[in-house]
Amino acid sequence: VAFGSCANDGCVKSLANLWDKDTVFERAYLETQSTMNPESVTPKTHVKVKEGELELPEFYDTVKTLPQTVEVDYTISGCPPPVPAILEMFTAFISGNLPPKGSSFLPDKSVCDECEREKKHTEITEIKRIYEIEDDGETCFLDQCVICMGPATRAGCGCQCPNVNIPCTGCGGPGPRVVDQGAAAISALASLASDSNVIKQIVDPVGTFYKYSLANSILRRKVKK
Amino acid sequence: MREIVIDPITRLEGHGKITIFLNDDGNVENAYFQVPELRGFEKFCEGRRAEDLPIITTRICGVCPVAHHMAGAKALDAAFDVEPTETAKKLRELEYCGYYVYDHILHFYFLGGPDFVVGPDAPAAKRNILGVIEKAGLDVAGEVIKHRAYGQKITGIIGGRPTHPVSAAMPGGIAKSINEEERQEIEDMFRSCHEFAKFTLKLFDDIVLKNADYVTLITSDPYNLPTYYMGTVDNNNKVNFYDGKVRVVDPEGKEFVKFGPSEYLDVIEEHVEPWTYVKMPYLKNVGWRGLTAGPDSGIYRVGPLGRLNASEGMATPIAQAEYERMYKTLGGKPVHATLAFHWARLIELMYATERGLELISDDEITSKDIRNKPGKPGEGVGIVEAARGTLIHHYQLDENALAKKVNLVVATTHNAPGVCMSIKNAAQGIIKNGEVNDGLLNKVEMAFRAYDPCWACATHFAIGEMPLEVNILDSNEKLVKTIRR
Numbered sequence: 001v002a003f004g005s006c007a008n009d010g011c012v013k014s015l016a017n018l019w020d021k022d023t024v025f026e027r028a029y030l031e032t033q034s035t036m037n038p039e040s041v042t043p044k045t046h047v048k049v050k051e052g053e054l055e056l057p058e059f060y061d062t063v064k065t066l067p068q069t070v071e072v073d074y075t076i077s078g079c080p081p082p083v084p085a086i087l088e089m090f091t092a093f094i095s096g097n098l099p100p101k102g103s104s105f106l107p108d109k110s111v112c113d114e115c116e117r118e119k120k121h122t123e124i125t126e127i128k129r130i131y132e133i134e135d136d137g138e139t140c141f142l143d144q145c146v147i148c149m150g151p152a153t154r155a156g157c158g159c160q161c162p163n164v165n166i167p168c169t170g171c172g173g174p175g176p177r178v179v180d181q182g183a184a185a186i187s188a189l190a191s192l193a194s195d196s197n198v199i200k201q202i203v204d205p206v207g208t209f210y211k212y213s214l215a216n217s218i219l220r221r222k223v224k225k
Numbered sequence: 226m227r228e229i230v231i232d233p234i235t236r237l238e239g240h241g242k243i244t245i246f247l248n249d250d251g252n253v254e255n256a257y258f259q260v261p262e263l264r265g266f267e268k269f270c271e272g273r274r275a276e277d278l279p280i281i282t283t284r285i286c287g288v289c290p291v292a293h294h295m296a297g298a299k300a301l302d303a304a305f306d307v308e309p310t311e312t313a314k315k316l317r318e319l320e321y322c323g324y325y326v327y328d329h330i331l332h333f334y335f336l337g338g339p340d341f342v343v344g345p346d347a348p349a350a351k352r353n354i355l356g357v358i359e360k361a362g363l364d365v366a367g368e369v370i371k372h373r374a375y376g377q378k379i380t381g382i383i384g385g386r387p388t389h390p391v392s393a394a395m396p397g398g399i400a401k402s403i404n405e406e407e408r409q410e411i412e413d414m415f416r417s418c419h420e421f422a423k424f425t426l427k428l429f430d431d432i433v434l435k436n437a438d439y440v441t442l443i444t445s446d447p448y449n450l451p452t453y454y455m456g457t458v459d460n461n462n463k464v465n466f467y468d469g470k471v472r473v474v475d476p477e478g479k480e481f482v483k484f485g486p487s488e489y490l491d492v493i494e495e496h497v498e499p500w501t502y503v504k505m506p507y508l509k510n511v512g513w514r515g516l517t518a519g520p521d522s523g524i525y526r527v528g529p530l531g532r533l534n535a536s537e538g539m540a541t542p543i544a545q546a547e548y549e550r551m552y553k554t555l556g557g558k559p560v561h562a563t564l565a566f567h568w569a570r571l572i573e574l575m576y577a578t579e580r581g582l583e584l585i586s587d588d589e590i591t592s593k594d595i596r597n598k599p600g601k602p603g604e605g606v607g608i609v610e611a612a613r614g615t616l617i618h619h620y621q622l623d624e625n626a627l628a629k630k631v632n633l634v635v636a637t638t639h640n641a642p643g644v645c646m647s648i649k650n651a652a653q654g655i656i657k658n659g660e661v662n663d664g665l666l667n668k669v670e671m672a673f674r675a676y677d678p679c680w681a682c683a684t685h686f687a688i689g690e691m692p693l694e695v696n697i698l699d700s701n702e703k704l705v706k707t708i709r710r
Contacts, residue, residue, distance in 0.1 A: 011284060012269070012281045012284045013264050013265075013269070013284070015269035015273075016264070016265050016268060016269040018269065018272075019265075019268055019269070023268060024263075024265035024268045024269075027265065027267050027268040027271075028263060028265055028267055028268065028504075029497045029504070032267055032495070032632045033490055033619070033630075033632050034489070034490060034493055034494055034495045034506070034632060034634055035494070035495045035497065035504065036494040036495065036496060036509075036513070037496070037497045041497045041498070041499050042497065042499065043263070043497075043498075043499055043500070043501060043502050044499045044500075047499045047500040049255075049257070049500060050255070051228075051246035051254050051255050052228055052246055054244060054257055054259060054500040056259060056261055056500065056501070056502065057261050057262070059263060059502075079284060079389060080287060080388045080389065129274070129276060129626065130276055130394075130395070130400075131276055131305075131395055131396055131397070131599055135400070137401075160381075160385050160386045160391075161385055161386070161391050163385065164384070164385030164391060164392040164400055164401040165392070165400035165401050166280075166385060166391040166392060166394060166395075166400050169277065169280055169391075171389070203274060203625050203626075203627055204272055204273055204274050204277075204627055206272075207272060207273040207274065207277065208274065208277075211277065211281070
């Protein structure tokens with residue numbers, strides 16, 4: 001079972017696929033303001049110390065998902081994976097009543113389908129940030145011009161974020177029959193936008209639309225030179 | 226020379242690896258504690274929207290996401306130059322008390338406690354939560370699970386989610402208020418947690434403190450490490466988890482420095498070793514002198530014992546009484562006995578429930594005044610006390626409120642040098658003339674488990690727990706013996 005967002009989609013760590021090992025090391029071990037490293041030391045896989053040799057595992061350039069690495073039978077995405085889906089998985093295993101290989105134990109719908117906020121599907125004329133609006137607690141975030149990943153994200157979480165007045169950020173991974181979560185979100189947004197100038201107001205598209213799923217997207221990583 | 230590798234070590238958050246080198250006489254020449262992983266949050270947070278940072282950084286750790294969420298929220302308050310409303314601050318702190326309840330219960334009953342409750346020499350198969358249940362009784366197991374769940378439920382009501390909360394990702398406040406029904410539910414849970422904290426302190430008293438052998442073990446030389454200590458305090462120098470100034474005391478217990486979040490770079494620097502992925506923080510104005518303790522080395526410790534040592538007491542009555550008893554029992558302040566972290570942790574569990582009850586009874590707690598308007602984006606540092614120690618998030622935002630630079634100095638990272646030294650001291654004190662067995666190695670592991678280290682946090686890497694394998698190699702790196710758990 002590919003369990004959770006890391007295994008299924010790469011989770012937030014796969015945003016590191018926008019860079020590579022050297023850039024990550026440079027930031028962590030050389031550049032951070034609190035780091036004092038005049039000799040530019042970075043961790044190595046094999047290090048000779050006085051008493052012998054110490055080994056560390058290799059750090060790779062690219063974060064991959066579990067299904068890209070080994071064959072998996074079932075999936076539950078989400079960060080964290082929702083409790084009801086875990087219960088359903090164990091119930092299936094114990095009863096022996098197994099779903100077809102490749103199934104997800106998450107519901108076959110999107111976060112939007114479960115969200116109780118009122119959807120008016122009004123035209124989006126500008127993009128606002130969540131801290132810029134006075135949320136009424138009842139209207140769809142997209143109707144309030146705030147980006148929400150609900151249309152592109154698999155349900156199962158109980159819409160916990162919209163319920164406390166924070167838009168969905170997409171941790172459930174791609175919705176059912178969605179190949180690329182970010183593309184699905186962009187498509188949903190484009191169908192509501194009044195004109196192309198709205199799209200230009202979107203800041204950090206990759207971090208917004210692929211926050212948890214860059215490794216499990218068509219893009220996967222920045223092209224290596 | 227023989228080499229002993231403990232990899233992976235168990236009952237901690239994240240992964241760790243211990244390599245012990247024995248000399249020809251079979252005594253410890255040196256011991257290395259390695260953290261074998263890194264993720265690179267400081268890089269991939271660059272370019273992200275400001276409001277996403279307290280949400281992305283919770284994914285550093287599934288155990289203490291609330292700490293990262295609050296450090297992030299406070300960093301955003303500072304970066305947007307906005308002070309949260311009084312109710313927002315109280316709700317955030319209330320959620321934080323719920324987090325301390327579940328996190329400290331997790332450590333005492335599941336991770337560190339088995340070493341004491343079941344005993345350090347008990348077989349490994351018994352030294353776990355099931356062994357604790359066997360010794361303390363099945364009804365206790367139900368209470369442990371119930372109160373851990375209460376802590377998570379409190380976090381869930383206020384934060385939106387029990388794990389990876391989101392509601393404080395709102396510069397100047399919190400996204401949702403609580404109603405009277407939720408207030409009552411939280412109060413009932415805190416009352417129950419408060420009784421459970423009393424029970425846990427009594428359990429510790431009965432099983433650990435009334436056993437002279439354990440008290441001798443706690444205060445024994447292999448587990449003694451005189452260092453500086455760091456923790457956040459309120460205006461009266463009492464321990465505070467959510468807000469205040471960070472106070473550092475020297476190995477004698479005298480105040481060395483007290484600083485606000487924006488001044489952390491004047492106090493803390495981080496050293497890099499090539500043999501581990503975790504950095505080694507130290508006090509800039511004392512300096513890095515390698516892995517040595519004492520007043521001339523800048524190494525300091527954080528977390529429950531660090532906080533109690535760096536403070537002048539607890540702000541609530543029962544926790545304060547227990548604080549006084551601890552220092553009286555262990556010979557006055559500061560206590561350098563690493564195993565006293567366990568006792569300090571339970572004193573903090575008590576404080577979290579007492580403080581939670583104060584906050585939930587506050588007239589303003591159900592107010593709808595939960596947000597102040599943020600100013601222009603800039604630079605901000607947020608500091609909270611994570612369960613495992615001082616946690617620093619530093620964000621630099623551009624004019625579009627996107628992250629330009631992100632720096633994180635995380636709780637367990639501060640303790641990394643202390644953990645390395647504690648392991649070496651324990652190994653030297655316990656492994657003699659080549660005698661290595663499971664119980665002895667467990668005592669070495671006890672040295673770091675007391676810190677409740679979270680290497681997931683320290684290197685911003687992932688959680689895991691796996692079986693243990695110990696390989697003993699001779700000077701030609703030939704395998705002599707393997708111990709498996």
